[in-house]
Amino acid sequence: MFPQDQPTLGTDARRRFLPVLLLLFVGSGCAAMIYEVVWLQLLQLVIGSTAVSLGVVLASFMGGMGAGSLLLPRLVSARRNPLRVYALLELAIGLMGLMLLYGMPYVEHVYVLYAGRGALDVFFRGVVAGVCLLPPTLLMGATLPAIARRVETDPEGVSWLGFFYGGNLAGAVLGCLAAGFYLLRVYDMATATYAAVALNVAVAAIALALSVVPGGSEAPSEPGPFEISSRGDRAVYLAIGLSGMSALGAEVVWTRLLSLMLGGTVYTFSLILAVFLTGLGIGGSVGALVARRAESARAGLVACQWLLTLAIAWTALMISQSLPYWPILPEVSSSPWYTFQLDLARCLWAVLPPACLWGASFPLALAAVASPGQDPGRLVGRVYASNTVGALLGALVFSLLLVPAVGTAHAERVLIGLAAAAALAASIPLLRSSSRGPIRPSLVLGSAAATVVAGLLAWYLAPLPWQVVAFGRQTASALPQAVPGIHQEKPADLGEADFFCRYVGEGANVSVAVTESSDGYRSFHGAGKVQASTRPVDMRLQRMLGHIPALVHPKPESVLVVACGAGVTAGSFIPHPEVRRITICDIEPLVPQVVTPMFGEANYHVVDGIARENPHNVDGKQVEVIYDDGRHFLRTTREKFDVITSDPIDPWVKGCAALNTVEYYQMCKEHLKPGGIVALWIPLYECNEETAKSIIATFFEAFPNGILWSNDREGIIYDAVLFGQVEPTVIDVDALQARLDRPDHKVVKQSLREVGFGPAREDGLEEGVDLLNTYAGQASMLKEWTRGAQINTDRNLRLQYLAGMWLNSSLDERILRGIRSEYRFPEQTFVGSPERIAVLKKLRHRPTRWE
Known part of the structure; x- marks a missing residue:
C-alpha cells in the first residue's frame, strides 16, 4: 500500500518542497480548528454544557491528539512514504468529520437510553466523548509526526519542524475566525463541516501529487533506534509538559476573565482563542529561527520559561488592574465591528506576550532533545505528547478544581509557579558543563534569584475587581473614575x-x-x-413567569424551573396550593446554595432548606435542586411536569442558544403532562428586531398556539414572557379571578399586588384582569411580523450568532411597537363575563407614551 523510499536525489530536492509542506499544514490546522468548534457544539447538545461535560470533551480531544503523536511512529515504519501517510491521514480525518456530523443523532439516541445521575453518568459522558473524538483526534495528532519524517533531525530540519508547528497554528487561527465569524454565523454546522472536509481533501490531493514528483517522495536516510539519551532529555520533556499545563491553564483562566469584560458572546471566545493561537504561532516561528541558530536550545527554553513568569504576571495585571479602567462604553455605538476592534486590541495587549513565549517553547524543546540520526517522527511525537498531556492536565485541573476552589487570582499564582517549575526543570541539564563537571554556581544563583522574583510577582497579584x-x-459605567472629567449616564x-x-x-x-x-x-x-x-420591573417579570402558567393551568401539581437565579420565579409557585413538587435545575451550584438564599424575602425562601437536605420541604411542597444544564436534564429525565418555566441568561451568551432551539422546545413538549404549559423569559433590550423575531418565531414554530406577554408599564419596555401549550389556550377570566379570590389563594393575590398588579396600581382593577392585560399577541396574529425570521435549530444555533452581533442595541421600543401594530383582541383566547372582557379590551387599547 505504501511505496518504499526512492533513491536519494539530494538535500536540495527535499528542501524545495518544504515551503509547500508548510502551506499544507496551514490548511490542515484550519480544518482541525473548524472541526473542534463544530464537534464541541455537537457534543454539548448531547452530553450537556456543564464544566464536567466540557472537561470530558476536552480530555478526549487532547488525549487523542497526544496519543496519536506517540502511536504513529510506533505503528508506521519510517520507510513508508511520509507524504502518502500524511495524505491518507487527512482523508481519514475528513471521513471521520462526515461520520460525526451524520452519526451524532444516533449517538444521542443511545446516550439518552443509558444516561443517569452521579459518577456513573460522568463516566458515561466520558465514554460518549471518547467514542466520538478519539478516532479523529488520534489521526490529527499523527499528522505532525508523519510529516516530520520528511526532514532530518539536524538543526535545519528541527527548525523546519518548528515552522510546521507555527504554520499549523496559523491555520488554526484562520479556522477559528472562519468558523466563528462566517461559517457558523451565516450557514450551519453541516456547511462548516463540508468546508473542513474540502480542506482535508485538498491537502491530501496536494500531498499525494508531491509524493510522485521527483524529490517529493524522498525521505531522509533510515533512522537509528530512538532512545531518551540522558537525564537532561527527561528534564526537557518534563519542562515542556509543565509549559503545556501552564499554557492551557492560563487559557482557561484568562478566557473566563476576558469573556466577562468583553461580553460572553461566541465572537468574544473566537477572538480570545484566535489571539492566543496567533501568539503561539508567532512564538513557534520565532522559536524555530532561534533553534536553528542558537548555540544552546536548552538555554533558550529556560529563558522562555523564566520570561513566562513575567509575562503571566503582566497579563494578570492588565486584566485586573488596567483593562477594567479603559474608558470603553459599549453603548456608544451599536455597530459590532467597532466593538470587535476594541476587543481585539484588548486581547492582543493582554494575552499576546505570554502566548508568544509558550509558542516558542515547543521548537526549542524539539531542538533541545534532537540529535542527528534520530527518527524525527518519534522525536516530534514524544515532545508533542508531553506538551499535550501537560495541556490536558492544565485545562482539567484549572477549570474543574483550582478556579472553583481558590479563584482566578490564586490560579494565576499557580500559573507563575508552573512556569518557574518548568524553568527549573529545563535548567537541570545546564547545571554542569559536562556530565561529571562541577555545578555552575552562577546558574544556581541566577535560578534562585529568578525564583524569588517569580514568588514576589505571584504574591502581589490582585484579584479582578468585583465590578x-x-x-x-x-464596567466603565460602574467605575466612574475610569473616565475622569466625562459625565456619563449609567x-x-x-x-x-x-x-x-x-x-x-x-x-x-x-x-x-x-x-x-x-x-x-x-x-x-x-x-x-x-x-x-428586586427592582419592580424585574420582580414583575419573575413573578409573571410563575403566576401566569400556574393560574392558567387548572391544577399545576409538578413544576420544573430551568435556571434558579434569584429564585423569585421558583418561589412564585410556593403560594399556589395545588403545587406539590418543584424541581429547580441550575448549571452552577453556587447559585442555589449561596446566591438564592440571599433573596429569601422575595422568593419565599424556596431553597433555604437545601443546606440541610435535597430535596427539602417548603410549606408542604417538595423542592429539589438538580445541578445540570436544563437541556441535558430534560433530555435525560423521564419525569413529566404540568409547568416548565425557563429563565436562562441572555441569548447572546455563548451556549444559551441551545435553550432556545426548536428541538429544545420539542423536548419541553414531550415532558409536559396533558394541558401542560411552557413559559419562557425573553429580553427585548440588548437586541435588535431580527434577534427578537428569531426568538419569538422559533418558539412559535414549536408552539403554533403560543402567546406573548409583555412586561411593560406606562410605556417602559423591558422584557416579555413566551407562553405555550400543545392545545389552543382558552383562559376563563371569571374563573381565574374567582380562583384568586379564594382564601387559599390569598398569598398569591398578595404576591401579584406586591409587583403592581391590581388595586395597588389602579383603583378597582382586579389582579387577574390586570395580569392578563400583559397580553401582547399570539402566534396566529404575529405571522406577518415574524415572516422571514431565522429559526434557531440545533444544527445552526443561529440565535447566539445573531444576538451576539447586536447586544449593544437598544431597540426595545421599536420591537414592542412592531408587535403592538399587529394587535387584535383574541376573542377565542379570553372568555368570560362581558364586563371583564370589556375592561380587558379598554386597558389594552390605551395609548402609551411612544405610540
Whole structure:
C-alpha cells in the first residue's frame, strides 16, 4: 500500500518542497480548528454544557491528539512514504468529520437510553466523548509526526519542524475566525463541516501529487533506534509538559476573565482563542529561527520559561488592574465591528506576550532533545505528547478544581509557579558543563534569584475587581473614575444608585455576584450583567413567569424551573396550593446554595432548606435542586411536569442558544403532562428586531398556539414572557379571578399586588384582569411580523450568532411597537363575563407614551 523510499536525489530536492509542506499544514490546522468548534457544539447538545461535560470533551480531544503523536511512529515504519501517510491521514480525518456530523443523532439516541445521575453518568459522558473524538483526534495528532519524517533531525530540519508547528497554528487561527465569524454565523454546522472536509481533501490531493514528483517522495536516510539519551532529555520533556499545563491553564483562566469584560458572546471566545493561537504561532516561528541558530536550545527554553513568569504576571495585571479602567462604553455605538476592534486590541495587549513565549517553547524543546540520526517522527511525537498531556492536565485541573476552589487570582499564582517549575526543570541539564563537571554556581544563583522574583510577582497579584464580575462589559459605567472629567449616564441595568458588593463567587461554570444598591434593591449578577433583582420591573417579570402558567393551568401539581437565579420565579409557585413538587435545575451550584438564599424575602425562601437536605420541604411542597444544564436534564429525565418555566441568561451568551432551539422546545413538549404549559423569559433590550423575531418565531414554530406577554408599564419596555401549550389556550377570566379570590389563594393575590398588579396600581382593577392585560399577541396574529425570521435549530444555533452581533442595541421600543401594530383582541383566547372582557379590551387599547 505504501511505496518504499526512492533513491536519494539530494538535500536540495527535499528542501524545495518544504515551503509547500508548510502551506499544507496551514490548511490542515484550519480544518482541525473548524472541526473542534463544530464537534464541541455537537457534543454539548448531547452530553450537556456543564464544566464536567466540557472537561470530558476536552480530555478526549487532547488525549487523542497526544496519543496519536506517540502511536504513529510506533505503528508506521519510517520507510513508508511520509507524504502518502500524511495524505491518507487527512482523508481519514475528513471521513471521520462526515461520520460525526451524520452519526451524532444516533449517538444521542443511545446516550439518552443509558444516561443517569452521579459518577456513573460522568463516566458515561466520558465514554460518549471518547467514542466520538478519539478516532479523529488520534489521526490529527499523527499528522505532525508523519510529516516530520520528511526532514532530518539536524538543526535545519528541527527548525523546519518548528515552522510546521507555527504554520499549523496559523491555520488554526484562520479556522477559528472562519468558523466563528462566517461559517457558523451565516450557514450551519453541516456547511462548516463540508468546508473542513474540502480542506482535508485538498491537502491530501496536494500531498499525494508531491509524493510522485521527483524529490517529493524522498525521505531522509533510515533512522537509528530512538532512545531518551540522558537525564537532561527527561528534564526537557518534563519542562515542556509543565509549559503545556501552564499554557492551557492560563487559557482557561484568562478566557473566563476576558469573556466577562468583553461580553460572553461566541465572537468574544473566537477572538480570545484566535489571539492566543496567533501568539503561539508567532512564538513557534520565532522559536524555530532561534533553534536553528542558537548555540544552546536548552538555554533558550529556560529563558522562555523564566520570561513566562513575567509575562503571566503582566497579563494578570492588565486584566485586573488596567483593562477594567479603559474608558470603553459599549453603548456608544451599536455597530459590532467597532466593538470587535476594541476587543481585539484588548486581547492582543493582554494575552499576546505570554502566548508568544509558550509558542516558542515547543521548537526549542524539539531542538533541545534532537540529535542527528534520530527518527524525527518519534522525536516530534514524544515532545508533542508531553506538551499535550501537560495541556490536558492544565485545562482539567484549572477549570474543574483550582478556579472553583481558590479563584482566578490564586490560579494565576499557580500559573507563575508552573512556569518557574518548568524553568527549573529545563535548567537541570545546564547545571554542569559536562556530565561529571562541577555545578555552575552562577546558574544556581541566577535560578534562585529568578525564583524569588517569580514568588514576589505571584504574591502581589490582585484579584479582578468585583465590578467586572457584576457588570462585565459595562464596567466603565460602574467605575466612574475610569473616565475622569466625562459625565456619563449609567445604563439601565445599573440604575442611578451606588452599588455595594455583598458576595462574589467563582464557580466551575460561571462567576456570580450579589450587590445591593443605596436605594435598597438587591441584584444577582451572572455572565457580567444583572440577571435578576428586586427592582419592580424585574420582580414583575419573575413573578409573571410563575403566576401566569400556574393560574392558567387548572391544577399545576409538578413544576420544573430551568435556571434558579434569584429564585423569585421558583418561589412564585410556593403560594399556589395545588403545587406539590418543584424541581429547580441550575448549571452552577453556587447559585442555589449561596446566591438564592440571599433573596429569601422575595422568593419565599424556596431553597433555604437545601443546606440541610435535597430535596427539602417548603410549606408542604417538595423542592429539589438538580445541578445540570436544563437541556441535558430534560433530555435525560423521564419525569413529566404540568409547568416548565425557563429563565436562562441572555441569548447572546455563548451556549444559551441551545435553550432556545426548536428541538429544545420539542423536548419541553414531550415532558409536559396533558394541558401542560411552557413559559419562557425573553429580553427585548440588548437586541435588535431580527434577534427578537428569531426568538419569538422559533418558539412559535414549536408552539403554533403560543402567546406573548409583555412586561411593560406606562410605556417602559423591558422584557416579555413566551407562553405555550400543545392545545389552543382558552383562559376563563371569571374563573381565574374567582380562583384568586379564594382564601387559599390569598398569598398569591398578595404576591401579584406586591409587583403592581391590581388595586395597588389602579383603583378597582382586579389582579387577574390586570395580569392578563400583559397580553401582547399570539402566534396566529404575529405571522406577518415574524415572516422571514431565522429559526434557531440545533444544527445552526443561529440565535447566539445573531444576538451576539447586536447586544449593544437598544431597540426595545421599536420591537414592542412592531408587535403592538399587529394587535387584535383574541376573542377565542379570553372568555368570560362581558364586563371583564370589556375592561380587558379598554386597558389594552390605551395609548402609551411612544405610540
